[in-house]
Amino acid sequence: MNRLKVGVLGATGAVGQKFIRLLADHPWFEIAAVAASSRSAGKPYAEAAHWIEPIPVPEAVAGMTVRACEPEALPEVDFVFSGMDAAVAGDIERRFAEAGIPVVTNARNYRREAHVPLLVPEVNPDHIAQIAHQTFDPSGRGFIVTNPNCVCVPLVLSLKPLADAFGIDSVVVTSMQAVSGAGYPGVPSLDILGNVVPYIGGEEEKIMWEPLKLMGELQADGTVQNSTIGIHASAYRVPVVEGHLLSVLVKLATPGVSEQDAQQAYADWQSPLAGLDLPSAPEQPVLLYDEPRFPQPKLHAPNENGMQVTMGRLRKAGLFDFAYTALGHNTIRGAAGGAVLNAEMLVAKKRIRSRN
Numbered sequence: 476m477n478r479l480k481v482g483v484l485g486a487t488g489a490v491g492q493k494f495i496r497l498l499a500d501h502p503w504f505e506i507a508a509v510a511a512s513s514r515s516a517g518k519p520y521a522e523a524a525h526w527i528e529p530i531p532v533p534e535a536v537a538g539m540t541v542r543a544c545e546p547e548a549l550p551e552v553d554f555v556f557s558g559m560d561a562a563v564a565g566d567i568e569r570r571f572a573e574a575g576i577p578v579v580t581n582a583r584n585y586r587r588e589a590h591v592p593l594l595v596p597e598v599n600p601d602h603i604a605q606i607a608h609q610t611f612d613p614s615g616r617g618f619i620v621t622n623p624n625c626v627c628v629p630l631v632l633s634l635k636p637l638a639d640a641f642g643i644d645s646v647v648v649t650s651m652q653a654v655s656g657a658g659y660p661g662v663p664s665l666d667i668l669g670n671v672v673p674y675i676g677g678e679e680e681k682i683m684w685e686p687l688k689l690m691g692e693l694q695a696d697g698t699v700q701n702s703t704i705g706i707h708a709s710a711y712r713v714p715v716v717e718g719h720l721l722s723v724l725v726k727l728a729t730p731g732v733s734e735q736d737a738q739q740a741y742a743d744w745q746s747p748l749a750g751l752d753l754p755s756a757p758e759q760p761v762l763l764y765d766e767p768r769f770p771q772p773k774l775h776a777p778n779e780n781g782m783q784v785t786m787g788r789l790r791k792a793g794l795f796d797f798a799y800t801a802l803g804h805n806t807i808r809g810a811a812g813g814a815v816l817n818a819e820m821l822v823a824k825k826r827i828r829s830r831n
Contacts, residue, residue: 479822479829480507482552484544484567487511487524489659490558490581493811498556499533501815502754503822506535508549510542512563517541527659546574553830556814557582560658568619572611577827578619579818581810586621586685589698593621593688595813596753596820597746597760598631601693606826608697620821622813623689624681626650626710626719629803631689632761632784633723636744637737637797638690642728645705647795648682649722653715653772656805662712672712682708718772719805724795734791738763741786753819755812757782763789770802781807782816 481498485491486509498506510516515523521537542548544567549555557568557580564582571578585591590608592599606618622628630648637643652675654662666672687701694700713720741763748756757779763786764770770785778785781804792798803809821827 477829478503478505479553479827480505480551482506482508482510482549482555484510484555484557484571485559485564486520486541487515488558488560489527489655490806490810492524492526492528493806494556494558494815495533495536496528496530497755497807497811497815499535503819504815506539507552508542509536509539510544510549513543515541516543525659546571546576549576552576554579554818554827556580556811556818558811569611572609572617572619575612575614575617577617577821579814579821580619580621581814582621583624583681585619586623586688588619591619591621593623593685594817595623595628595631595689596748596756596816598635599689599691600747600820602699603821603824603826604693605697605699618826620817622810622817623685624678625656625803625805625809626652626678626682626708626721627685627689628809628813629719629721629784629801630682630723631686632803633721633786633799633801634686634690634725636740636761637725637727639744640736640740641732643704644726644728645795646686646726647707647724649709649711650678650682651711651713651715651720651722652678653717653719653805654712655717656719657712667712667714670714673709675710675712678710679708682706682710715772717804717806718776719803719809720770720772721801723799723801724792725797725799726795727797732796734789734797737789737797741789748820751820751823753816753823755780755782755816755819759783761786763787770800772802775802776804780812782812784808
């Protein structure tokens with residue numbers, strides 16, 4: 476098929492740069508425009524962006540003139556990715572949707588909106604039906620789809636096989652979050668080197684709420700009946716560059732599940748994306764290691780181009796049924812890469828099409 480033309484909003488920021496890196500050689504999508512704040516608009520991209528990715532700025536993008544984050548400034552795009560900060564994303568993303576331009580966003584602004592999908596394609600692909608109930612654009616062409624908080628992605632992916640097999644009653648999760656999750660320049664070095672910060676503002680609330688929508692049940696009116704799973708979360712910032720590590724306790728809805736039964740649930744679980752041939756979809760979305768020292772951020776966050784969630788130390792737990800460790804690449808699977816996968820599924824399901 477002809478590649479779809481995409482715009483990247485917030486293109487000079489850390490998440491925007493990750494979008495550009497992931498899209499540079501994408502077989503379905505072509506970067507047609509980059510947009511950012513008024514400080515950057517009018518400059519060549521390579522001059523406007525303080526590039527922090529481990530590869531050179533892609534040649535096709537380096538000379539692009541940064542545009543304003545307005546629909547009128549990106550007339551040729553089929554849809555946009557948004558890597559904007561939540562402080563400015565809400566109004567701008569709405570204007571694009573109202574102009575008939577689909578928005579696939581990493582920002583949190585619309586995650587709680589009743590008819591906006593909060594999407595992890597392997598967990599709740601049916602939630603894309605919510606798009607038909609959105610009222611941003613009377614023609615139905617423009618809409619908004621969000622991806623979750625960067626901890627919630629590995630959390631729900633690691634829970635999904637257990638939820639499908641046995642049901643889940645409650646979860647306690649402790650997240651040890653990499654400094655890249657704070658963006659750039661992020662956490663001051665003297666605050667984090669040789670240290671752990673036991674609080675990340677606003678993070679725990681998102682971890683306790685977003686999985687309930689992600690694992691909720693789609694209703695006929697396009698809303699989601701949130702899951703009733705009880706979740707308690709603690710969030711810590713640790714001196715790791717990439718990869719959020721989670722310590723998870725799970726109480727199942729089904730009593731008497733053995734450790735072997737739980738392991739078999741992961742072995743038997745099939746991704747609903749199988750057969751769609753999405754370019755960014757990991758062949759094995761969730762990998763459970765036998766080695767008790769795994770997973771580790773340095774070794775395993777890059778698995779399957781950063782799109783795989785890895786797990787280890789699945790074991791019986793005293794007051795709960797099971798404990799395990801999970802790991803996800805926060806800036807790829809938990810941010811830009813997750814949004815790219817969302818867009819690929821929307822294309823495969825014919826929700827995003829060429830405007831020409």
